[in-house]
Amino acid sequence: MDFDFSDEQTLLKDQLDRLLADRYGFEERKRAMASPEGFSAEMWARYAEMGLMALPFAEDDGGIGGGPVETMIVAEAFGRVLALEPWMTTVITGGGFVRLAGSAAQRAALIPEIASGALKLAFAHTERHSRFDLNIVESTAKRDGGGWLLSGHKSVVHDGASADKFFVTARTAGSRRDAGGIGVFLVDAHAPGVTRRGYPTQDGRRAAELSLDNVAIDAEAVFGDSENGLSLVHAVVDQTIAALCAEAVGVMEAMQKLTVDYLKVRKQFGMPIGAFQALQHRAVDMFTATEQSRSMAYLAAMMADDDEATERAKSLHAAKAEIGRNGRAVGESAIQLHGGVGMTAEYAVGAYFKRMTMIDVAFGDSDHHVGRLAEMGGLF
Amino acid sequence: MDLRFTRQEIAFRDEVRAFFRDNLPESVRAKLIDGEFIGPDDYRAWTRTLSAKGWGAPHWPVEHGGTGWDPVRQYIYLEELQKWPAPAPLAFGVSMVGPVIAAFGNAAQKAHYLPRILTLDDWWCQGFSEPGAGSDLASLRTKAVRDGDFFIVNGQKTWTTLAQYADWIFCLVRTNPDAKKQKGITYLLIDMKTPGIEVRPIVTMDGGREINEVFLTDVRVPAENLVGEENRGWDYAKFLLGNERSGIARVGLSKQRIARIRELAAQEFSGGRPLIEEPRFREKLVSVEIELKALELTQMRVVSNDAKRGHTGRPDPASSILKIKGSEIQQATTHLLMEVMGPFAAPFRGAEEDGWNEPADGPDYAAYAAPSYFNNRKVSIYGGSNEIQRNIIAKAVLGL
Ligand SMILES: Cc1cc2nc3c(=O)[nH]c(=O)nc-3n(C[C@H](O)[C@H](O)[C@H](O)COP(=O)(O)OP(=O)(O)OC[C@H]3O[C@@H](n4cnc5c(N)ncnc54)[C@H](O)[C@@H]3O)c2cc1C
Numbered sequence: 001m002d003f004d005f006s007d008e009q010t011l012l013k014d015q016l017d018r019l020l021a022d023r024y025g026f027e028e029r030k031r032a033m034a035s036p037e038g039f040s041a042e043m044w045a046r047y048a049e050m051g052l053m054a055l056p057f058a059e060d061d062g063g064i065g066g067g068p069v070e071t072m073i074v075a076e077a078f079g080r081v082l083a084l085e086p087w088m089t090t091v092i093t094g095g096g097f098v099r100l101a102g103s104a105a106q107r108a109a110l111i112p113e114i115a116s117g118a119l120k121l122a123f124a125h126t127e128r129h130s131r132f133d134l135n136i137v138e139s140t141a142k143r144d145g146g147g148w149l150l151s152g153h154k155s156v157v158h159d160g161a162s163a164d165k166f167f168v169t170a171r172t173a174g175s176r177r178d179a180g181g182i183g184v185f186l187v188d189a190h191a192p193g194v195t196r197r198g199y200p201t202q203d204g205r206r207a208a209e210l211s212l213d214n215v216a217i218d219a220e221a222v223f224g225d226s227e228n229g230l231s232l233v234h235a236v237v238d239q240t241i242a243a244l245c246a247e248a249v250g251v252m253e254a255m256q257k258l259t260v261d262y263l264k265v266r267k268q269f270g271m272p273i274g275a276f277q278a279l280q281h282r283a284v285d286m287f288t289a290t291e292q293s294r295s296m297a298y299l300a301a302m303m304a305d306d307d308e309a310t311e312r313a314k315s316l317h318a319a320k321a322e323i324g325r326n327g328r329a330v331g332e333s334a335i336q337l338h339g340g341v342g343m344t345a346e347y348a349v350g351a352y353f354k355r356m357t358m359i360d361v362a363f364g365d366s367d368h369h370v371g372r373l374a375e376m377g378g379l380f
Numbered sequence: 381m382d383l384r385f386t387r388q389e390i391a392f393r394d395e396v397r398a399f400f401r402d403n404l405p406e407s408v409r410a411k412l413i414d415g416e417f418i419g420p421d422d423y424r425a426w427t428r429t430l431s432a433k434g435w436g437a438p439h440w441p442v443e444h445g446g447t448g449w450d451p452v453r454q455y456i457y458l459e460e461l462q463k464w465p466a467p468a469p470l471a472f473g474v475s476m477v478g479p480v481i482a483a484f485g486n487a488a489q490k491a492h493y494l495p496r497i498l499t500l501d502d503w504w505c506q507g508f509s510e511p512g513a514g515s516d517l518a519s520l521r522t523k524a525v526r527d528g529d530f531f532i533v534n535g536q537k538t539w540t541t542l543a544q545y546a547d548w549i550f551c552l553v554r555t556n557p558d559a560k561k562q563k564g565i566t567y568l569l570i571d572m573k574t575p576g577i578e579v580r581p582i583v584t585m586d587g588g589r590e591i592n593e594v595f596l597t598d599v600r601v602p603a604e605n606l607v608g609e610e611n612r613g614w615d616y617a618k619f620l621l622g623n624e625r626s627g628i629a630r631v632g633l634s635k636q637r638i639a640r641i642r643e644l645a646a647q648e649f650s651g652g653r654p655l656i657e658e659p660r661f662r663e664k665l666v667s668v669e670i671e672l673k674a675l676e677l678t679q680m681r682v683v684s685n686d687a688k689r690g691h692t693g694r695p696d697p698a699s700s701i702l703k704i705k706g707s708e709i710q711q712a713t714t715h716l717l718m719e720v721m722g723p724f725a726a727p728f729r730g731a732e733e734d735g736w737n738e739p740a741d742g743p744d745y746a747a748y749a750a751p752s753y754f755n756n757r758k759v760s761i762y763g764g765s766n767e768i769q770r771n772i773i774a775k776a777v778l779g780l
Contacts, residue, residue: 128742129649131722136652155742156723177652200728202750207726268516278767332711335757339514339765340539343584343591343758350585354754357718361725368650371660 003298009073012066016077019046024081026348032084037162038206039084048117053091057099061111068239072246072301079250082348082355084205086120086159092243094121096236097167097184101224122163123240124154124187124210125233132364134169134233135179139212141170141226147218148172148226150185150193153211158362160208161198164189168212169233172226183226184233185217192216203358204351231309238316241363242304245297248323248359252290255334255352259283262338279337286333289326296322310376317373324366327356383680385456393456400464403429412465413640415714415748417588420503420545426467427500436498437474444482444494451687455680462632472504472541473497475627477550480567480616484608493569507537507551507570507594508617514539515768517552518561518614522596524553524568526603531555531568533576533599539762543579543592546572551596552613559611567613569605576600584758586751587730628699628763629706631676637713638669644720644745655720668712675705697777700769707759707766714753721746 005013023043032040047053055070057063064070071092078087091114098110113119130136139152150170157166166187174181189196193215198208224232260283263274273279300319306312331353335342342349360366373379385393408422430436431445438454440446449457461468469475478497481489496502513520522535533553543549549570556564570577576599582591608616642665645656655661682698718725724742728750760766774780 126723129652131648131650131655133651156726158726200730201726202728202754203726267512268514268519270516270519273515276767278770328715332757336760336765336767339761340509340591343755343761345583345585345587350754353757354585354750357750357753358726361718361723365719365722367660367664367719371658 005069005073009069012070013073013077015050016052016074017080019050020077020081020083024083026082026351029082029084029351033204038200038204039086039162043083044085044117047085047087048115051115052087053117054111054115056091056095057107057111057115061107062115063111068242068301068304071239071243071304072297075243075246076250076253076297079247079252079355080254082204082251082254082351086122086162088240088243088247089123089159089163090114090119090121093123093236093240094165094167096239097186097223097232100235101184101232106220106223119165120159120163122157122160122166122208123236124157124160124166124168126155126157127153128155132368133177134237135182135230136177137169137171137182138176139168139170141172141183141185141217143172144216147216148183148185148222150187150212150215150217153209155209156201157196157208157210158201159206160196160210161206163208166210167223168210169229170212179230180228182229182233184223184229185226186221186223187212187215187217201358203355205358234309234313237363238312239304241316241320242297242300244359244362245293245300245319245323248327248356249290249294249297251352251356251359252286252293252327252330255330255349255356256283256286256290258349258352259286259334259337262341266339273337282333282337286330289330293323293326314373314376314379317369317376318379320364321366321369321373324360324369327360328366331356385452389452389456392453393460396457396460397464399433399435400460400466403433404464404466408467409465412467413636414745415717415752417590418467423467423470424500427469427498430469431498436469437478440474440478440494441482444478444490445498451683455683458627459632462630463636465633465636468627470500470503470542471627472506472546472550473500473502476506476620477504477548477569480550480607480620483619484567484616488604489569489607502547503542503545505540505543505546505549505572505594507540507549509539510536511538515765517617518565520552520554520565522551522553523557524555524566524601526555527600529603531566531601531603531606533568533570533596533601535596537594537596538592539582540579540592540594541590543572543594544581544589548572549577549594550607552617556611562614564611565613565617566610567607567616568601569607570596570599570601571605574599574601584755586754587728588751588755629675629679629702630710631672631679631706634672634706634709634713637710637717638665638672641665641713641716641720644717647743648720648722650722655722661719665716668709668716671705671712672709675702675709678702678705697773700764700772703763704760704766704769710759711753711756714749714756718749718753721749725750 051064052074054063055066059065095114127138141148141150168185168187169182172181172183193213195211196208198206201207263279264272266273296319299315303312303315334349335353338349341347411418437445438447438449438457442448481493508517510520524531524533549572551568551570552565553568554564555566576597578595580593581589646654648655650658724746729747
């Protein structure tokens with residue numbers, strides 16, 4: 001058992017924390033949010049320079065060979081500053097499909113592009129009635145000569161407004177809830193038949209609606225088994241969930257610190273409000289919830305690429321459920337303890353609270369994961 | 381003990397329901413159901429409809445336009461209003477400054493201000509809180525200095541709800557800096573058009589435009605705008621706190637939201653079947669309903685007690701219970717409503733001020749779900765935070 005970071009990992013953390021502390025204040029973030037892309041192109045380039053885009057890929061493929069712990073370090077750091085850049089969707093989710101299912105040719109074509117920051121990816125899965133279920137897919141992929149024709153509508157594609165390419169789930173066989181018959185396809189945002197409409201999300205990021213109307217895809221754009229892609233989707237989503245859990249810990253830590261700082265400086269009734277025991281206990285509960293979440297983020301990271309799919313899934317359900325619940329408690333307390341100031345758009349704590357809420361809604365809220373874990377027989 | 385309403389009370393309830401059904405424009409009702417903001421025009425029109433019927437301010441003294449209903453009928457009325465739902469008349473006028481003027485104002489003030497509140501000819505806002513005076517309201521620093529027939533007011537108010545539409549603001553100001561802090565406060569009515577008043581919007585985290593900062597610089601307020609006596613303002617403000625008891629828990633509103641959650645959870649799918657059939661979701665919803673039922677009964681006990689023994693108008697710890705549980709339940713229901721939307725909680729529909737004119741993505745009803753959840757965090761902060769309410773109960777009831 002060992003929960004310490006290696007020297008390289010510590011170096012990565014320090015380097016990234018320093019960059020973000022210097023360059024990613026809340027005001028800078030606001031400016032990035034208001035830019036046409038909705039994130040900082042300059043920071044994006046910096047991340048590429050630092051090797052963050054190449055992080056999880058094998059060295060043989062031109063990557064850095066980092067694992068889930070490195071991913072966790074980066075995601076948590078991004079959570080602490082509410083970074084807006086589409087790193088997770090590009091490198092962890094999009095990159096996950098490439099890593100786990102890409103052929104040698106696909107890897108050679110895509111990884112250098114991702115690593116350099118030239119390519120931004122997004123995952124187009126959600127449909128009108130899929131909610132959080134990965135097996136519910138109504139979009140279709142029909143064979144067309146050597147390639148495919150994709151049709152359907154994908155909703156709330158996170159970071160979809162700026163993505164260059166989308167990993168799209170589509171049904172190659174079976175009916176809309178079947179586990180079999182789901183394929184994963186890489187679709188160019190500018191391919192004929194693709195229409196996208198970008199919009200902001202509650203947490204100040206961007207998403208898109210994506211319509212596919214007989215989009216022609218060639219055989220090289222299929223990832224994994226076109227008839228049986230669901231396990232691939234699960235594997236990639238689990239890695240994404242692990243990263244989201246880490247981001248959430250960064251978000252919670254920031255809220256918890258902002259709140260404690262505020263309790264020390266805000267005075268009412270002639271004393272710092274932190275002198276009131278009712279608030280002290282609430283701050284302690286926030287701290288405890290954050291630490292419990294950190295433990296679960298570690299579990300998620302260590303299990304994220306486990307080959308045993310059932311154990312992996314159980315751990316990730318547990319982590320996402322616990323972090324969703326704790327995140328809500330920490331967020332609601334953070335707002336409450338700030339009083340009126342917490343309600344404003346101007347002050348950072350509300351932005352953290354909103355991001356936390358949206359993390360819970362992404363890839364299954366805590367109820368969803370509790371339900372799945374219960375169906376699987378629980379943990380112990 | 382008897383839970384049931386009398387035959388006459390049921391007939392009254394039906395009359396109230398029918399009135400809302402026949403008179404509230406469907407478009408306004410739809411906005412309320414979706415959690416969308418109601419603009420001042422809709423507000424004014426509806427307020428006038430209610431006033432024309434004589435229902436603008438049921439709890440006011442009859443001579444000023446009240447209905448003379450007993451507490452039970454007032455309760456039924458409010459419950460039906462929230463459940464329909466119909467907009468509640470602007471609280472700042474009808475529930476806050478109105479009763480204070482009616483109780484402590486002079487004859488000229490009553491004759492002038494009260495009718496204009498009933499028709500919303502005057503839109504009032506509440507100027508109590510300041511940057512340094514929130515929970516500790518009595519430490520407020522905005523000062524007023526007597527200068528002949530005027531008070532000269534300097535200072536800053538904040539969190540002032542809907543001040544951007546307001547014609548008047550009722551303010552607590554410090555007139556005697558040397559007295560004990562509660563003793564040097566005066567209650568002033570200030571015309572928002574007076575030179576020296578500047579309103580700056582504060583955008584809330586959900587993107588809403590409902591609160592403001594109000595800066596007062598050498599604002600000349602005629603001395604006749606003083607309510608009651610100088611340096612007695614704190615007493616009048618406290619009278620207010622205990623005054624509005626039946627509205628505070630918002631039981632009707634939560635019932636309406638629960639009905640809405642049921643309706644929409646039947647339209648959203650989870651695992652290929654309606655979400656409402658999902659045991660986890662259903663049980664969570666029912667748990668909130670149980671809490672709400674308990675609160676409804678608690679509220680009815682308070683109402684029935686007031687009806688029998690009369691309400692003293694003094695602050696009363698029962699208000700604190702209603703406020704704490706009522707706000708927690710409102711917050712729980714807005715969270716549930718957001719949960720119904722699943723991934724469709726995420727798209728953000730910006731304010732019109734930001735030039736947003738595109739339709740929401742996903743189902744239309746999802747657009748305001750997350751913003752309502754965010755926005756409703758306020759209900760445990762304002763009007764005396766839930767921590768302050770707990771302090772009141774600890775002290776006043778438990779003797780701790
Ligand atoms: C949306 C919104 C609308 C509002 N509208 C109006 C309006 O129209 N007019 C107006 O005058 N005001 C308005 N308010 C102000 C509101 O009444 C204050 O926000 C409230 O009184 C709390 O004050 P504060 O924000 O300064 O927080 P603080 O008083 O600084 O409180 C911060 C935290 O400390 C806690 N706390 C403070 N003292 C104690 C204690 N003794 N023991 C335990 N905990 C304590 C509080 O509960 C809170 O959690 C509004 C507020 C909001 C959020």
